[in-house]
Amino acid sequence: MSLKLDHVYYTYSEGTAYQMHALKDVSLEIPDGQFVGIIGHTGSGKSTLIQHFNALMKPSSGTVSWNGEDIWGEGYDRRKLRFHVGLVFQYPEYQLFEEDVLTDVKFGPKNQGLSSEEQEARAVEALKLTGVPEDLFKKSPFDLSGGQKRRVAIAGVLAMNPDMLVLDEPTAGLDPKGRDEILDQISSLHEQRGITVVLVSHSMEDVARYVKRLIVMNRGEKAFDDTPENVFDHYLELEQMGLAAPQMTYLMHELRENGLEVDVHADTVEEAEQSILAALGRG
Amino acid sequence: MDKNLTIGQYYPADSVIHKLDPRVKLIGTLLYIISLFLFHTWGYVLGVGFLAVMIILSRVPFLYMLRGVKTIWLILVLTMVFNLFLTQGTILWQAGIFKITYEGLSMAVQLGIRLVALILGASIMTLTTTPNKLTDGMESLFRPLKVVHVPVHEIAMMMSIALRFIPILMEETDKIKKAQMARGADFESGNLITKAKAMVPLLVPLFVSAFRRANDLAMAMEARCYHGGEGRTQMKPLRYESRDYVALAVLLAYFGASIAVHAALGW
């Protein structure tokens, strides 16, 4: 179950004066079970990129393959692919439409052609995984709070039992509490069910905490693809791209330049704490 | 988004037509459309000639303008074909049940010219006038209707808000459509009824979103002291300049000539 992009280009208004590459020669492979972060400034091409993952957008050139099969090949069932590669858009609560929460989450499984028992079972399971309490199942999705709507919408994609879950800024507009809860749930999904997760985010702090591999997009190109620690070493280049390393990375570098032997790869608060204590001989 | 949608889209350029008062352009478009219905034969030369001058003056590339015609080409072809084959009269050509008459040919050509000229004429107005100016112009022209309690200001405000939100809602439609496709929705296959049913997951969120936006916008407008047209001043009030009087004179001359051609010469 792996996704592979091979020299993918996506070009707007090809052949005119307004021609623009939204994606430029992007090659990458996401094997089974990874937790990948994609980061980039608005307009860097990250949204365009993930829409290539489930065939919502067709590359102008290059190939996208799933399990070694070209998804734009003759006769390939792209609708089926979307059940394997679940994509959660930004502000997904805006897609809710059914009378009650449970029916809305069943929409995906229904499109998969599952029996109504299976649909129900999938929906209930997905709602539980995203932490939606049972007493909300029969409520109208429009009566829920922002954070609850978001969970229902994520459950709507999860209920299709995808092998890979791609989330475009799942925490946009949420408060810190809602943000942490959703990210923790996604992370436990990854750990417990081994589902591949691709997290598109604006927040370096978030990706530093959760992902093991970080892809940085800049002007439609893949600028970095490495562990977060290694990517953050390039913090000066990241700044050139309108991004920045996490706060802690800066702090560690500053401490080191002041003569304290701390680990510059510490990028979360907890890691920084340990590293400072160790450097001070108190660890 | 449909990139061919030229009608109603402003094309920025520095031309005398762009600078004209929107009221002059509105009146001009109206007079021009009426004139098109007066012509029979050679009158079209006058109509098309006038249009050509306006197009040149507007400095909007002709090919760009033609895109507006592209959106109605099907209607155009159908009307022409219907008239060509279904008009009774002197037969010019016949093959089985299909026949072309002199009258039919003349009708089809006339209709074709009339429709194209109509679309081009109207698009000169929309291409050279910002939507806001257009609504200002309409508000000002229809102001006398206030006497009979037509809410002229409110209608104009609604139009300009609609114009502002059309691109936003179009983008949103695209997003929702993709989001539902990601959940396996199928908007393409099936018969008419299945297709209509498939629209529900698209239309419900779209309406919900439109209402949410309307609600937000109403509050934002209130917070900025909006309370109807009463006591309101204008940042860009409409004032007739001398070029507008000249333009009006030209328009009236053209319209007079059209009537003369129609009435006196029967063209």
Add this chain to the structure above:
Amino acid sequence: MENSITEENKKEDRDIIRVDDVRYDYQTYADDGEEAEVTHAIRGVDLQIRDGEFAAILGHNGSGKSTLAKHLNALLLPTEGAVWVTGMNTADDEHLWDIRQNAGMVFQNPDNQIVASVVEEDVGFGPENIGVPTDEIWTRVGEALEKTGMTAYREHSPNRLSGGQKQRVAIAGVMAMKPRCIILDEPTAMLDPNGRKEVIHAVRELNRKEGVTVILITHYMEEVIHADRIFIMDEGKLVMQGTPREIFSQVEKLQELRLDVPQVTRLAHLLRKDGLDIPEGILTRKELVRAVCRIAGLADRHVERRGTAADPDQVTVIQDQMR
């Protein structure tokens, strides 16, 4: 009424806004229209905002902070208690437009508050509504765009702007009404980090240079470390208030309220708990570096990196890549 107004006038030089024991209830109805359920969104809030200050109201979603904000320019009226804006009671119909002109408001969603299809016309919308003469509208629009750094975009369509730019247009639209204070209701919640910096920078400039009172409602802690005072709301009540340092000294209480604490502040707090001699309420990296170096016996060489994501002081506005 008259008595209270004169009484207010005396105080006016200090407090631009006064919220006196405000409660706000609203009713929700079940589907059948029955069973009205009363929600207590605000349960007795008292607060004063001083003229010229930069105040921040924090709290998570549902804490009542946005409901309170809507009271400050008479979009909502208190169920009980009273709100005074520059000495005028918001419940007083006669002053409604004066209040809204004096207390301008910027909302969360950048798209849903721009009325016109051209930037400058949108900025002129407020002045038009309050009957400002045409020539003066132009002056005001020019000034407002200048102050928010949006002059270059005055003839653009708002649809082509980035989120941060749209919010700056909204701020300009409020500034053109010459308000004495601006209330910003989560203006950055829908923006990316660069957009957030852009907006906060613009707001701080207005406060510093123009002396406009600012009330910023947000849940991003990094945005408020430069505020004069912070108010924290929870379940419809004011639960904490003070200077940023006072507030951020109470890391545990903030975490109890499930609020975010800036990473530097949280780290300082953890190190302190580990037994290091680090003061409470550290807000910037510079302070923390200094404190740690002191402990390590190193001279602080004042080495500091430039341009970080979370420090609103270091604004690097990125050229937008637009289609």
